[in-house]
Amino acid sequence: GAGVSQSPRYKVAKRGQDVALRCDPISGHVSLFWYQQALGQGPEFLTYFQNEAQLDKSGLPSDRFFAERPEGSVSTLKIQRTQQEDSAVYLCASSLGWTQYFGPGTRLLVL
């Protein structure tokens, strides 16, 4: 069946621009996670949704980062006033049980 999809796959932004990254989880998956992966590092947790409820956002690095999942399916990660240090791969994962299934990621480059 279809896996987790993310769009765009690549995004180049000028410093100060706002960006929106989309995640389409596997149909029926209740849980949705966002991760940030810097070059050469493992993914780091950003935030977690259970259906439409954002139950943990402890990993969001600043108040410029905002995530939503209004209908409990598609999720959007928004970064306002992007900075160069925001350049990374942003991964989305969904799960029904304990195992998380990851999308291909969005590679964000802030110039």
Add this chain to the structure above:
Amino acid sequence: DAKTTQPPSMDCAEGRAANLPCNHSTISGNEYVYWYRQIHSQGPQYIIHGLKNNETNEMASLIITEDRKSSTLILPHATLRDTAVYYCIVRVATDNFNKFYFGSGTKLNVKP
């Protein structure tokens, strides 16, 4: 913070078994060990997980020591397509959900 320690890289000859070690000396009794791998420019892919017993599936085997402070992922017959970064993860239960802590992983190079 990552709760696991892995060597940064390993080499393996094609067709041979790849044994990837992981230390998780602070693991708690109800925390699972998960293994994922990430091939270049793709998202992490689930391989296997376990609590205390050894586990095997079509991709790999997971050997967990009796004290649970370390584990080894075994790819029985490595192929060139197994070249990837392998992450050993401890799944930590929080109030709301189970959180994955990734480390930096082991880059496995399978050579012909």
